[in-house]
Amino acid sequence: MYRVILADDEPEICKGLRLKIAWERLGFEIVGEARNGKEALSAIASERPQLLLTDIRMPVMDGLELLQACKRLHPELRIVVLSGHDDFQYVQTALRCGARDYVLKPVVRRDLTELLETIRGELDAERENARAREAIGLQWRRRLPLLQEQYVLGRIYGGDETPGIAEREEARRLELAGFDGADGEGAALRFMGAEYRVPPGRLPAGKEDDERLALAFRLVCREVAAEARWSGRVTPFTDKAYPRFMFFAAAAEDEAGSEALLAELAAALLAAAEGSLRLAAVAGIGAACSPSAGSTALRRAYLSAVTALSRTPAGPASRIVRADDPEGRAARPSAGTETIEAIRRHIEDAYKDEISLAMMAERFHMNVTYLSELFKKQTGSTFSDYVAEVRLGRAELLLRDTAMRLADIAEWTGFSTASYLSAAFKKRYGLSPADYRARLRGDRP
Template sequence: MFRVFLADDEPFIIEGLYDIIDWAEVGLEIVGHASNGQKALDALRETSVDILVTDISMPIMNGLDLIRHARTVHPELKVIVLSGFDEFTYLKEGMQLGIENYLLKPINIQELKASLLNTVEKLNTMNETQLVQAYSKQILKDNTLHRWLTQQIAPLEFYERAELLGINLAYPYMVAAVLRMPVHADKGLECITSRLNTYEWVTVFLDMDGDILLLASMDQIDEGKKELMALLQLLHTEFQDQSVRISVGTVGHLPDGVTQSYETAKKAQEYFWIYPELSLIDYQELAMHQEDPKVDFSIIDWPSYAKLIITKDLENLRACIHNDFKRIQALPGITPHDFQNIAFEMVIHFKLEIKAIRHTEELEAYHLAFDQIRKAVALEELEAAILKIAETTIGFLVSDVRSPIVQQVLRYVQQSYAEELSLKMLGAHYHIHPVYLGQLFQKEINETFTEYMNRFRVEKAKELLKTTHEKVHQIAKEVGYSELGYFYKQFKKYVGISPTDYRGLL
């Protein structure tokens, strides 16, 4: 609802204006009135107003002078003039001042109402335009800052845009902080931006993941970091009912250090899965806490892990994980807590890799992995949890390139591998020619359906040999082999030894 102020030295005119129009009906409310131009101007300096309805002839300050001065206070103010003088000079000067209409007294109610409706329409259009412009500017700002933080923009282009968008680069250091809350990102951004409007050293924007980013400029590291942490604590207190989680990156020296600050702030967000009781995590403190000669995370070749994930090489990824666990286990003085931290770090890396590739994340799978690591009471359980999430991570990528029919067949096999399965049966089930299904399967899985079935069943048999005391012939039937001799042959083909010998090694 837009706000209206009335100015007229005739009391009955003011009273009449209150009564002759249903202001709410036309989307307006009267927020005040004055009997002369000076009083009106004083009130306008203290009050937010959209429309001024004013007389021309008033004591102390006339209506035309009021309009001139009022425009310095409210540049977008709309004005409707009421006058008892039908003089061209007044009309001409009013038009030069950009008034909406010049109405003669006595007031024609229909003409006044039409002028008000027309003015309201203009205000609505103006607001929509301003919103679109503000939204477009915010999108440009978000995009520019994201490209800067991810090193996808030339320095000259960034600095030109930064000045235009009001991004503060006056100080040599900058720290990134990530605010994540369950409310809609745009709404959260609006609240935070409004709250930090007076903090010139803070830039607020939305990144491509929907996280709210604070970039804090600082002249001195210690004092600047202290001031930032105090501000973040204040924000946490004010927005705690929205379950905001805040992570802080390392201090970066401009221009290049801000990228690492952003990356570490994002990474610190992942630790809320590990420490759900916290609401603010400083990556620097996290790193200091993890600095231990027994636990050097550089022992893990993370770039190799990333490459194996991108290429969907599950076999070598499994081998890499197993070998790293063996190497870490051999470190002198290693503790179960150290191992748990490394396992957490692995899951976080997998989660960040899949998010970087797909720009989406499967939260439940990684949440489950963190849970399994927390509950693990043996090294084997930790390794099993990591191997499972590694397989799940690769599975997310593989499913992106497989046809829907092959994905359905794989799901069917995983659920019904103990049954007698064939391409003919599956082709009939999914209404597709078995020869074409076999060709499609081999093209996407890189092995024939029969090879895949045998390898899958042998893996299931290995699990049962490890975890149960069932007889070999019982296990063979449970995984889908009706002939024991054929089961032995396939097991030896894929494992290298017989099922009995395999169990003997466990």
């Protein structure tokens, strides 16, 4: 039923309208009457009708003033004007003010019935359109997390082109914080990974994990990220390469802001996992990068979160680790000149980037041959061997402590391909990466 209010200063007119028309059969119900425009406005505010039938000439506030007020306050309301033959100039003004139609007094049942049937058809169509829009909106909201996830993973694992207008517009359409370039110059994007840990006694004896816990953990992570304080600023997503982890992308105006945002989120996630699921949880916050960076920089920022997460100690203790925490860094040799020590620090900090002796010679304003001899003298190793040793050491740590894919470990540690890493690793450790992991798990002698 559509709701109707009658406004006329003559009660007999309203009574006649009630009796002349089969309102319910036409799909309407009269929910109120008013004797002037002021009373009508009050009734409209309280009853929220879809249709108003109003006289033009009324005390206190006439019909024209009422139409103007409704146009401003209730633009969706349909209004039919009741008028006498000598009110036609008023009627013209009323139509310009937004009246749907007019009916002459005395009201003819057939004329008003036909008009009401037309209006009901319009209201029915509007209702169906609204339902369709709501259904489309609901479908969109259901698909949005998956579309966001596909976009983020596409940017991480895609080509190395910086995002163009089309990519930024798509990010904006998907409501992806940080990927649409809206944060401006100097903005920083970070990734964070989260993993649950099962405390002793949480599961039946002999059972160490349960797939339902993984699903529940992901749902809790998404619920926390959807809270008002992070909604629109943090994007949760999953990666099939790391099925136990839940990931988040967050952008802010600067690096400090993005780190603080994810640190606050991490604390909330850990509390929610403990409070709702009785699980411990660990979080790894990655290094910052520019939201407009290409896929290589994004992927490294992403893998830094995976690496940070891998540095959390085993066991059911909640903890937050950042990519720039000093834990896990290999011990640096103490001997050496200031220049060689600086080069060694650079290698240990930037081992995943392209590093060459010529680059270091140019950076420190030295002859390449002299630097090569000095480096070997101070370290006992050639420059290329030292770089390879640092990279292999990082790869060994990741193979031992994480479930990272070999291709990701290769990229993260500066090897051009997984096969190149495998060959170098086997030469250094006597085992392939797969055999090394199997031995650590106890699968092989």
